[in-house]
Amino acid sequence: MPYKSISDLPETIxxxxxxxxxxxxxxxxxxxxxxxxxxAGKETICFEVAWAAVKKKYSKGDDGNWHLRESR
Numbered sequence: 142m143p144y145k146s147i148s149d150l151p152e153t154i155x156x157x158x159x160x161x162x163x164x165x166x167x168x169x170x171x172x173x174x175x176x177x178x179x180x181a182g183k184e185t186i187c188f189e190v191a192w193a194a195v196k197k198k199y200s201k202g203d204d205g206n207w208h209l210r211e212s213r
Contacts, residue, residue, distance in 0.1 A: 143171040162199045169194035
């Protein structure tokens, strides 16, 4: 099921990710929900796609927090 806003994301996502990463997660999750709407196991796929999108822009630091990756 797509999320309407960041405030609708699971609490664990809202706690660990910075706001910009939450926006990326939300957009990727919702897009995957639309793309895989008739696929069995859709929810798992949507979570995987959303995390993959976040990990393209952010990495988890040694401090345990998520940080924006440096531009190359």
